[in-house]
Amino acid sequence: xxxxxxxxxxxxxxxxxxxxxxxxxxxxxxxxxxxxxxxxxxxxxxxxxxxxxxxxxxxxxxxxxxxxxxxxxxxxxxxxxxxxxxxxxxxxxxxxxxxxxxxxxxxxxxxxxxxxxxxxxxxxxxxxx
Numbered sequence: 072x073x074x075x076x077x078x079x080x081x082x083x084x085x086x087x088x089x090x091x092x093x094x095x096x097x098x099x100x101x102x103x104x105x106x107x108x109x110x111x112x113x114x115x116x117x118x119x120x121x122x123x124x125x126x127x128x129x130x131x132x133x134x135x136x137x138x139x140x141x142x143x144x145x146x147x148x149x150x151x152x153x154x155x156x157x158x159x160x161x162x163x164x165x166x167x168x169x170x171x172x173x174x175x176x177x178x179x180x181x182x183x184x185x186x187x188x189x190x191x192x193x194x195x196x197x198x199x200x
Contacts, residue, residue: 095154100181100189102152107175107191120151122142124171129196132164132171154181169195 111121123143130136145157161174171193178184 092112096179096187099155100187102147102190103155103175103177104191106148107150107173119147121147123147124173125191127195128193132195137162142184144183148177155179156184158186166194171195 072136099133106120107122107124109121112118123140127136127140127144141160141162144160146156148157155177156173157177159176161176163172163174164170165172172190173193174188174190176185176188178187
């Protein structure tokens with residue numbers, strides 16, 4: 072039985088056009104990845120559904136940005152995916168490549184707080200350009 076569409080999109084090898092998620096755990100992970108890759112304005116009629124990371128791509132990476140971003144990410148995830156609770160966010164910014172690696176550690180509320188995690192990377196703008 073299929074629950075949802077897997078993100079990032081991949082062709083299905085078992086019929087149909089897109090690969091699907093088969094478990095709630097897979098679906099929640101896919102939904103979180105999809106949400107964190109959604110740009111502002113990409114969801115008409117649901118303007119609040121987007122990743123806060125895109126608001127900071129041209130800002131310098133410092134403690135203030137990190138704290139503000141963490142607060143905004145927790146809020147949007149709580150509003151859009153209430154089935155999970157973000158336990159911790161780990162940020163690792165590379166000053167040479169301007170890549171921000173983020174590890175999301177979350178618990179799935181409907182599964183007695185079963186913990187899972189996903190890692191994503193975001194390319195920040197080089198301030199020298």
